[in-house]
Amino acid sequence: MTASSPAVPSGTGRRLLRHLNPGPYGWQTTAATVLALLVALALSSALIAITGGSPAASVQALFQGSMADWTAWTSTLLYMAPLLLVAVGACVSARSGLFNIGQEGQVLIGALAAAWVGLRLAITGPVLLVVMLAAAALAAGAWAGLSSLMYRLRGVNVVVSTMLMTFVAQQVVAYAVNMPWLLQESRVGNAPVSPQSNPLPPSGLLGSFGEYPDLQINGGLILAVVAAVLVAVAITRTPWGFRLTMLGRNPLAAKHAGVRVNALGGAALAISGALAGLAGAVLLASPVGVNRLQPGIAMNIGWDGLLVALVARNRPLAAMPVALLFGVLRSGGGFLAATGVPSFLVDVVKALLVLAFVAPPVVVALVRRRRSSDRTAGSRREATPVAEEAIA
Amino acid sequence: MSAADDISTILSSGIRLTVPLAFAACGEYLAERAGTMNISLEAMMLGAAFGSVATASATGSATTGLVAGVLIGLLIGFVHGNLAHRLEVNTFVVGLVLNALVLGLTSFLITISSFDSHQVSQVSVPWLRDIPLIGHPLFVERWPVYLLILVIPLTWWLVERSRWGLELRAVGEQPQAADVTGIHVNLRRRQALLWCGALAGLGGAYLAVGEVGSFNQNMTAGRGYIVIAAVIFGAWRLGRTLLGCVLFGLADAMRLALPALGLTLNSQLLVVAPYLLALLAMLVFATRNREPKALGQPFVRGST
């Protein structure tokens, strides 16, 4: 039981060390994770074998589609950007003690607002992109803010309301892309129109560094990483973050200490919504992509981004590698599907892999707890960082 | 066609649409009273729907299929329970992953297999079926529907009258206190999830081998979430929850029947109606007092 690292004088240094130190049970967690991964891969292989596919080739394809070359990295990073944005937002709200699970809807609302601005406002030049991003953040922030308002006025459980609002958001977007006066694409001749918007004008697209098929770092990723770092700093280093943490840990004490809990709680929820909305705008304005609003634009990025945050235990910096991992699974999975493995099976493989990453740290923590026969708070608190290290 | 016949038709249809929801709602209600916000309900229903059709096709008996559906629901409940309430993986993570897993798996399995269609038989209750208006809707149904007559009071009794239910409620309200009292909090929650799995499985299986007779990809189409909305709408009371199911089922039936009667309605609005209603119910009635206090919170001994 020497979880706390040796005394290091400076607080910052110590924190850094704690981040780098795999922890006393780090190797166990790593081993368990590897084991779980093997089990997940074995299960997946069995399923793939049923369809007559080759498991080895599938693993190869997973790798090839996500990391083998720059093109693959490009698409991995393309997924990572919105995932990270969503996850960072989820970290903010979770920190404040309000659990937002409505990111999927907030992503949609963000994309809707961005699309509306991009297509319906006569803004030209680079300003357009800025306005689009701002509109996405504002709209999705307000959408999440509604949940906060409902909580404040009527005590409506935030988890429940954010979840229900997701389904509402889906229909709102479906409605918007089916209404010509709203956002439905314009008709060409007699051809049928799809439930989608027109493509964005070029000035509404995010830029990128590098060009396909070389490594292309999309603007969204930069936005996401900046957001992650800013939020990480804000949470751990600023009075605002301090108050936020206080609110999350003990709202009564926070109120007592003069924190404006309603405003701060509402702000946290709105920020998490705004970041999810940004993710929606990033999906929409992605330098590679369809650049139109479609009902399926969120592609479960909201749910997966929430998973990222949960796996990263609500730490924005830890969310970066986890988001990368999820990006790898998505792009690798897409590639895997292109090798002829049924796409549904790819979803199964992804889900199994996520479980393989989530479960082992807790298993190890549990075994530890059992072994030390200590079922009280202390060990629980120590278990958390171990879990994080394993994932990061 | 007389107006009475129309009403009777809509009622029949509403009941058929309600039944799968009602089964699952009984399960979700119990799980939520024990403090689990069970998002994987959708997975339970969908998995059971698939399992029931596959089994029915293999054995030639829709009833066996129904049993298989219940078993699959139990299995998913077991997995969820152990991950969330033994290994302490966040329950939403578990739910989201299980939903993705089951959707992927069933969609995949249906592509590599083909099943014969089987349906459980219809039972019509003599005399009662002749009651005007409600006779046909209520008393000419596939037999699992009548299981509801057992399941609903049983669920109520379990929660409100049995010792197990008392402990469940304690666990959903104040797990720390329940623990100190000697109740195995996480065990109770796992058991509640098993019950939930069994009933959601029954609901999903009924949908497949009762209503439709076959399986197709994502055939539950979000019914799990509707049920969760119903429990919220019902403010964690069984009667109101079931009322919510009936409301949602009837609304769907109306939506599907009214065009045939010459009326049309905005479809988006109707799709969101259950969720909006649930939100509205929470806004209008002070449901916060009714909510299990520890809903969605994991229990770890020693943490406050």
Next chain:
Amino acid sequence: MTDDERARELTPPSAPALRLRGISKRYGPVVASDNVDLDVHHGEIHGLLGENGAGKSTLMKILLGLVQRDSGTIMRGETPVDVHNPQAAVALGIGMVHQHFSLIDALTVWENVILGDTGKIDRAAACRQVEEVSRRYGLPIDPTARVDRLSAGERQRVELIKCLRRDPSVLILDEPTSVLTQAESAELFTVLRHVVRAENRAVILISHKLAEITAATDRVTVLRKGKVVFHSETSATTPPELARQMVGRDVSLRAEGAALGMLPVDGAPAPADPGTGTDAAAPGTAPALRLRDLTVTIDGVAVLSDLSLDVAPGEIVGLYGVEGNGQSTLGDLLSGLVLPTSGTVELAGRPVELDRPGALHRAGLGIIPEDRHSSGVVLDMSVAENLVMKSIGDVSGRGFISRRRMHAIARRLAAEFNIVTPSMDTPVRSLSGGNQQRVVLARELSAGPGVLIAAQPTHGLDVGAIEDMYQRLRDAASGGVAVLLISTELEEVMALASRIAVISSGRITGVLSTGEATAERLGMLVGGVAA
């Protein structure tokens, strides 16, 4: 400890009901239980004493299977037993009345009472049993009432009934009286005596109140830093001795004794420090705290009505009353957790806008809240963070928190207020109660408040911590701070305050100077009779 003390240990009245041998438990570097031996016999009330953090609760949790020991043996009679969970403890006939987390608010009394049993529920039988137990021990309660509607005393009764109904042969009570009024405590001890004498059970009683221990127990064991340091027949020891054993040094049981439930033997409760003992605010000096016509209505019930009170700089005013008469609400109001329906709070002559978060703090009001866990500290944040919690702006520059500055301030305060903590980064959760309270006090006083509200400041504190707390409150007052002491302990108020305001049913029924205050007059005021 010494042979002398061993010798005092008489032959036990009967075979031990419970025997602990070499129980050890460590939490990281902290040894919460260090090779503890303890025998508890049938027919005795066994007092367990110790400073905050001495390991009393830990030991009892081990007995109850809530915490697993690292080593040692537990024996029921002569057979070693394995208590790995609370159910096992129940099966062994060990029952405990917990102070926290043991009743489910949303359930009724009878439901709570049968919770943890097995077998079919029989509501009628359960109610009957509750009534029976409540009659047998004189603990009146309505079995069908919902627990969240009950007062603290009534809840305690439910706890007792629940425990006694299971017919435990060993009954453990962990600080059962800290939320009880004197009358309620007296009632409890009557019950316990009955339990022991007439029914030959064994009782372990944990308390910080030496008077209770001396009055109620047969034998007493003192823990210090996890070790058994003292063991004796109660009749063979004295409160000063116990206090010395607890703290490990001599303690002046002057005023401090008050909080432990003993008035000084010489009677007259003289104000301890004459310097602060001015009878009332000197005319001309404006009161630092002025409460005017405060009314708080919750769910249609006036919890406070037209409450007015002044506190002058340099004086300690005691607000005395029985639990449930609006004291906590006043505390909440002055913490900014509750808004008054009407009335004003003035600090240094200026009215405070109570609806602005943090307004009271900014206006120079410091508060030691009644329930430090729920509103005084953030248990999962570090000592340093808790110390600067209210002045986070002061330790940050250019928008960032300076950890260096934060730690510097924290270290200074920790030294100044004798906060014992492994490091400034230790979560407050793992500090002992006394040290947690010191963290709150240090934070509030370091802000240089003009007014300090101390709500039940010594609840759950050990004698050393109380001594320290009293001294600091007096020092604050003599430094010119207006101190409002909200307390349910008569002796505490008598020992500290120069004026005593009595609150009953949300009204001030009278204000007396300590000189005029006699137990009878206060008693009448508490009863709502103006004196």
Next chain:
Amino acid sequence: GCASNDATAAKAPAATAGSTSGGGTQAGQPDVNGDGKVVIGVLSPGDINDGGYYQSFVDTAEKYATSQGWTLIKRGSVNTSEALSAARALCQQKVDMVALGASELRDAIPASEEPVCANTAWYVPSADNIPQTPKIMLSVDDANQSLLAAGYAAGLLLQERGDTKAGFITGPEVDFTTSAVRAYRAGIRLVIPDAKVVTTFTGDLNDSAKAKEAMQAQISQGVKVVYPYLGGATNAATELANANDVYTLTPGTDQCASTKPKFDVSVLFSPGDYFASALESFAAGKLQMGVKKVWQLGVDPYPTVKLCGDKPEVKEKLDAFIADVGANKFDPAAEVKRLGS
């Protein structure tokens, strides 16, 4: 977009890694990329096991590929937002042809210009809403025509039964379903001018339970011909119709051979049929990129409407109608506009 200049083309790893020699990449042979095998990659936006529209596409491809000894890679339920990356991934698998299952996936088309897909043929179904680009072959049909003919067939069946009430059940209320309703209704009214067509939107092409309820409701209202214009829910709804002796039409594929469920009219506008003929040209090395193939009712074998049962008079009238459309005797679009609302 990404310019496909020589420099980037050389860098595209997967595309040029093969044993391709020189520029022999054009559509002279099915092995477009010259790697010694023929691989067809199919992307479909829908459930490729829906037993209907989307499935027909991959089924056709599968059948043909097997007969030719080609390899087929099929990927269903492709989110439109992922179309582009899915197409790129296919190209990286060195497919010789990328075939899109429906025009919803048109966002994948830019990949055809990218180096990674340089040696690939592209087959794109369209409803005249996709601009022609040099690297794709467009296959265009006019949904108005087939649905109008379907309506005409339904009208004839109604007439035969002496009835005037027809039904239409579909999923979401979106443009392609609402315009289908209009054409269908117009077709019926060409036969029975005062016919009533009830339309139910269940909200989900795959929700069998709701489709059945909608069918039940229409049957209860005495509707005798219902078009289940659905996806995965088609069979469940049709079986119910069969049990109530209600005529049904297929949403796109030829199901006349099927007995459970049984359809009375096969409306053939499925992408599979068009694709089959494209594959034939492909096998023969005659498939050209940068061109558009328009499928004409009454001229080409597809789209068409086929009566399953044995009703010579009805069949005769239907065939005559189809021939008229083929001969441009009247303008389907105008008819739909006139009678459809």
